[in-house]
Amino acid sequence: MFCFQCEQTASCTGCTGKAGVCGKTADVAQLQDELTGALVGLSRATDGGMQATPEMWRLMIEGLFTTVTNVNFNENTIRELIGRVHAEKARLAPDCAGCAAPCGRTSDYDMNLLWSADEDIRSLKSLILFGVRGMAAYAHHALVLGYTDDEVNRFFAKALFAIGEDWGMEELLPIVMEVGEKNLKCMALLDKANTESYGTPVPVTVPLTVEKGPFIVVSGHDLHDLKLLLEQTEGKGINIYTHGEMLPAHGYPELKKYSHLKGNFGTAWQNQQKEFAELPAPVLFTTNCLMPPKASYADRVFTTSVVSYPEMMHIGADKDFxxxxxxxxxxxxxxxxxxxxxxxxxxTVMTGFARGTVLGVADQVIEAVKSGAIRHFFLVAGCDGARPGRNYYTEFVKQTPADTVVLTLACGKYRFNDLDLGTIGGLPRLMDVGQCNDAYSAIQIAVALADAFGCGVNDLPLSMVLSWYEQKAVCILLTLLYLGIKNIRLGPTLPAFISPNILNFLVENYGIAPITTPEEDLKALLK
Ligand code: FSO
Ligand code: SF4
Known part of the structure; x- marks a missing residue:
């Protein structure tokens, strides 16, 4: 096997051998490659998206999301998906299926060609592939709420097609940037889907205490699954607790109205094997990040949607919980x-400071900046993970001066979201904007502030200190670059799939820099 798509990849170079660091076996990795190769074949058969149907887009999105880190460990479900992709391709290009002299026009792509390509080409194609894998997760969340965007869908096919072509830097680099552009559209679509379905998030204090009696822990990012579970458990004497990236659900009026949505259990994903060990309750995984369950709690793990693990109980499309x-x-x-x-x-922890809330007090914020009460904003955001070095983010937040505001989002916040940093002008100094996809909300806040001050986002007293782990972080980073945002600090390590030449390009054009120490970075960013 070869896989280097996430931050914990073996030796910071790539997982090889019998299994990856995440627990993905070589057989599953091979099948994921086959699935990706089949999706490239499907993109070849779509002819620029002209013959595509909503079912085909759904399949492409599902296929890509399935290969995101910590989503699917199940050979059977991946095989079944490959079969569906082949059947869809045969439907789109029926003549190819019966052709005795194949021209290769709609063939599956051999992913080994990508893994063994020239390192810069491999790097650019990896950015495209991993970026659209992450973006597919967002498209999927929107899709289950009935929201879809043709431009976003067509780009999945364009990106997959590019991966199968023998193209150079000149052709691939613009597509890398286009991942950022289309992901912005995709995150906007999901923001619309979430807020139109569940209302504008409001600030809430979320208890970490678990009340006595039966309860269910819900993990992942899918608000639709949470809503269905809340409906099905209403009046049954069962409480619901969010876990990981589900925490921001508490801010949505249409979800928080359920009195049995009680609080949040546990911290970020990488602590689950310890935190679930003695849990007297089931855990439902609606998306990543699922780790191989330990025997001590394996009988309590349920998966749904694209998440799957061999032998674990799976809730199917009927969503009967x-x-x-x-x-x-x-x-x-x-x-x-x-x-x-x-x-x-x-x-307790707080959440719900999405764009609706922060921009609702925009005048207050602008005044505080003008008067000097707020000197600087930091967006300390991204994923958590197990690798040492992530304490940097806790220390960084602890050391931010009292006249600065810290916005955060995604699961990396668990390192510091229970810190009391006090308030500035009636607003907490530490504000949780939401899930990783709510990067859209943070971007809207930054753009609105820049407009108010009549400057560009890069001219704002704002610094981004990001942590990455899996492929959603890749598409978000590409969105920030597409928006021209400079001087991002990235850690805890740089992606293995960024070749030295591509890194130079990013450094020269965008000033991306690896994190150093909280002290040094704070000094440099506040200069
Ligand atoms: Fe964390 Fe996992 Fe949301 Fe990622 S839960 S690491 S960025 O999947 O998606 O933030
Ligand atoms: Fe390794 Fe990450 Fe790939 Fe898992 S997803 S095999 S840990 S690089």
């Missing part, structure tokens, strides 16, 4: 309320 509900009742939860704290010892 009865087995999860039965499990919750059977396990019974804690016999007394159980107190938990965040990493820094607090018993």
């Amino acid at each position: 009865a087995p999860v509900i039965e499990k919750a009742l059977e396990l019974g939860g804690y016999s007394e309320d159980k107190s938990f704290t965040g990493i820094n010892g607090s018993s």
Whole structure:
């Protein structure tokens, strides 16, 4: 196997051998390559998207999302997807299926050609592939809420097609930037889907205490699954707790109205094997990040949507959560309320500071900047992970001066989201904008501030200090670059799939720099 798509890749170069660091086996990795190769074949058969149907886009999005890190570990479901992709291709190009002298026009692509390509070409194609994998997750969340965008869909085919072509830097580099452009559209679509379905998030304080009695923990990013579970558990004496990236759900009026949506359990994804070990409740994974379940809690893990793990119970498209509900009742939860704290010892965290809230007090914020009460904004955002070095982000936030504001989003915030940094002008100094896809919200906040001050986003007193782990971070980073945002600090390590030449390009054109120490970076960014 060869896989180097995430930040924890072996030796910072690539996972090879029998299994990846994430627990993905060589067989699953091989099948994921076959699935990606089949999707390239499907993109070849779409003829610029002209013959595509909504079902085909759904399949392409599902196929890409399935290969995101910590989503699907199941050979059977990946094989089934490959079969569906081949069937769809045969439907689009029926003559190819019966042709005795294949011209290769709609053939599956051999991913080994990509992994063994010239390092700069491999780097650019990896940025495109991993970027659209991440973007597919967002397109999928929007799709299940009934929202889709043809331009975004057509770009999936364009990007996959490019991966299969023998193109050079000149052709590939613009497509890398286009991933950023189309991902902005895709995140906007998801923002619209989430806010039109569940309302504009409002600030909320979320308890970390788990009340006595039966409960279910819901992980992942899919708000639609959470809503369905809330409906099906209403009045059944079962409480619901969010986990990981589901935390921002508490801010949405149409979700928070359920009185049995009680609080948040646990911290970021990489702590799940420890935190779930003695949990007297089932856990439902709606998306990544799923880690191979330990025997101590494997009987309590449920998956749904594109998430799958061999032998784990899967809730299918009918979204009948009865087995999860039965499990919750059977396990019974804690016999007394159980107190938990965040990493820094607090018993609550806050969320819900999306664009609606922050821009709702824009005048207050602008005034505070003008008067000097707010000297600088930091966006400390991105994924968490297991690799050492991520304490940087906790320390960075702790050391930000009292006249600065910290916006955050995605699961990296669990390192510091229970810190009390105080307030500036009635606003908390630390504000959680939401999930990783709510980077869209953070971008809207930055753009609105830049407009108010009559300057560009790069001229704002704003610095971005990002942490990455998987492929959604790749598409978000490309969006920030597409918007021309400069001097981003990135850590904890740089992606293995960025070749030295491509890194030079990013440094020269965008001033991207690896994180150093909180002290040094703070000094440089506040200069
Ligand atoms: Fe974290 Fe996992 Fe949202 Fe990623 S839960 S690491 S960026 O999947 O998607 O932030
Ligand atoms: Fe390795 Fe990450 Fe790929 Fe898993 S997803 S095999 S950890 S590079």
